[in-house]
Amino acid sequence: MGSIVKPTVLCLHHITSSPHKSYPNKTLPVIRASSSSCEEHTNGRRKFLSIVLMGSVALGLQVTPTALAENWGTRSFLREHFFEPGLSPEDAAARIKQTAEGLHSIREMLETTSWRYVIFYIRLKSAYLNQDLKNVMTIMPENKKASYVEKANELVDNMAEFDYYVRTPKIYESYVYYEKTLKSLDDIVALLA
Known part of the structure; x- marks a missing residue:
């Protein structure tokens, strides 16, 4: 047993006591383009991108015609969300009235059980x-x-319940909360008139 332990100790002693060789730090050469056309190309991209962004901002700030402003369908989500974040109270009242008309028109989607479209709407x-x-x-x-x-508050609660029952999908409860939502929305439209 003594013969096995001694060589191991000697090997470990030899490994730990060996001097470390130091190597000089070698740096890699920097690779550069032979001409400055790459920088000009990057500057051209920046100019093009800035022109495109400024043009899109300028188009977004223009006033939309009233016919387009009155169309509040599901396809105008991006325009309304990003370019019309704050409506005046009169425009908000008009949008509530149009939402009431839109909710009256989704009855066909409920009857055909098009749940995905109803949930999105x-x-x-x-x-x-x-x-x-x-x-x-x-x-x-x-x-x-x-x-x-x-x-x-009643309208918001009914809309939340309507959303829940459409997601599950429970047909009878969906119809019940659809009717409750319509009644609440019609009451609010009557208050606005």
Whole structure:
């Protein structure tokens, strides 16, 4: 047993006691282009990109015609979300009225159980409704404000339940909360008139 331990100790002693050789630090040469055409190409890209971005910003800041502004369908989500973030209270009231008309028209999608389209439409319109309901509250008279808040809260709750039952999908409950949502929305439109 002694003969096995001694060579191991000697090998370890030999490994730990060997001097470290130091190698000089070698740096790699920097590779550069032979001409400055690469830099000119990059500058050209930057100029082109800045022109495109400035043009898109300029187009986004232009006033849209009223016919386009009145079209609040699902395809105008990007335009409304990014280029029209804050509507005036009167425009918000108009969008609430158009949302009511739009929700009346999705009955056919519910009857054909097109759940994916109904879910997309509900979520899109509920996001706008939350913003528009808060915005319209600023122009409500004081005597109607309490009933408006009550109906708005009822509408938001009904929309959330409607969204839940469409996602599950439970057909009867979806119809029940669809009708409740329509009633709440019609009450709010009546308050706005």
